[in-house]
Amino acid sequence: MKATAAASPNLAIIKYWGKRDELLKLPYHDSISVTLDKSLRSITTVEFSPTNKEDTMTLDGKAADEKEKKNIRLVLDYIRSKAKKELKATIKSENNFPKASGMASSSSGYAALAVAASKALDLQLTQQELSIAARIGSGSACRSVIGGFVQWKKGNEKDGSDSHALQIADENHWEEFRIVTGIISNAPKLIGSTEGMKRTVETSRLYQERLANMPGTVSGIKKAIIEKDAETFFELAMKESNSLHSVMMDSYPPIIYLNDSSRQIIAKVHQLNETEGKTVAGYTFDAGPNAHIFTLAKNENDIKGLLNEIEGLKGINVSVPGKGPEIIHD
């Protein structure tokens, strides 16, 4: 009744921003991401035992905080209900990547948890069930149970049974594809995602319009991935990031994650595309100032050069599309 699984974080091209159900982490719209390679991954061991009196969790050597405990229990409860078992678990999770990678660890952490817990109880869950289990812990984690390019279908059911990820294309589909991250800050978010997205949904008068435009954005990005249409992909990724940061700015009080270094990067990417006479790169920003720049292998060095000119740059990380979770021990 013990298993260890590894999963990699995913980087969203269309971000998850706005929950229609807080507890079940059900989103207002679909999102799309790329699962990163295993140079970045969370490794999670779950052991169920009849002698455990309660669930205990250690994350990177430290006890989980209250919010983490609650979300981990939600995942375990889902897995236990599938297994029809009431055993308590001991959980240990570690990231092989430093926080300074500019990548959030929650997506990989909860994906590894769902896979390890399911394996530990010898369940044969479908990919969709694993995706739902991970989603209940942390929304975006539902995309990390699948490799390559992934779409999270928002679903329509109240219980979230149709809100899970599906693969658009696997990790070998687009070999030239690169994600170059310019790390600007390792500080915790000024405003956590949960609070931030709630504020946007409740106060932004432009958010509904963003939702209305979303199906077109989703199908456009999906098509660009399938056709490996780099120029369209980069352009749509930038527009989508800008739209997200617009509705954050339109929230009250406004949520502003981009700083002067981020602004410089945005300007330089547009300058580069202008100089090249075509769109050779596109940025995206999550809930923070770090810039994730999509490009192709042949332009990777241009992007590194561009980032190295940015004041306040703390580091650069390069990643490629990676596989879904792996069982390491069982």
Place this chain on the structure above:
Amino acid sequence: MKATAAASPNLAIIKYWGKRDELLKLPYHDSISVTLDKSLRSITTVEFSPTNKEDTMTLDGKAADEKEKKNIRLVLDYIRSKAKKELKATIKSENNFPKASGMASSSSGYAALAVAASKALDLQLTQQELSIAARIGSGSACRSVIGGFVQWKKGNEKDGSDSHALQIADENHWEEFRIVTGIISNAPKLIGSTEGMKRTVETSRLYQERLANMPGTVSGIKKAIIEKDAETFFELAMKESNSLHSVMMDSYPPIIYLNDSSRQIIAKVHQLNETEGKTVAGYTFDAGPNAHIFTLAKNENDIKGLLNEIEGLKGINVSVPGKGPEIIHD
């Protein structure tokens, strides 16, 4: 056939951002501003003479550039058509305020031009005609031909004959009202307003929604001015500024005027309001990083204190609602 007029710049609470007619400067929506007091003003002398072969213009001791020349001629042509005279003019315009005041001089300059040119030809134009003359030179100037709190009605006619400013309340209506400007940068705009608003109209997918919401914003701010409802006024001013900077961000390529100092000011104003338990101040940002903070006299020192803590602050300017243009010599 010579006259000198003085006019003060206005600060928009609802900005003019988006032209339905480029040449006539006709906007997509109403805007609201406060005309500033005469510590800031442009002084413009216009002299028509049968011996002039062409219009000549000197602005702050320098020859006008091509864009300024074109816009000044548009104003003169409107005035000449009203006077049914074909005389050429010599124009000299100076600002008594430094660029470092954080205030744009075009609104006061074109208002003073319209008033001086009309007087020089002994025309008895109505305030609405003067407003239209100034608008043709620089859209926002149409609000500077009137003192106090001013609304620019967008109008519906193709020729712009119903697109002019009207007074909401005069300069004595709200004695406690203060505008405290935190000057962050005197550098020219990264992207000029003309180009910026064009880009927003053409590319932002959220702009139409902003337009759809605008009538409610206009009536809300107007009502708050008439009722001197400071809390509502400050809150609506902040939301309106945030909405504007949202659609700028949603433009492609994005237009980002706010910098880290602006962000700090935004955060500190919200903190102050939080601490006070009510909205005692509200910020607004034009097409640049300078913060204009609306407050009441009793909180003026709190705002100065807040600004003095901002990294990168270059200066502070305090203004109150002021009168419309004056004829200085004729």
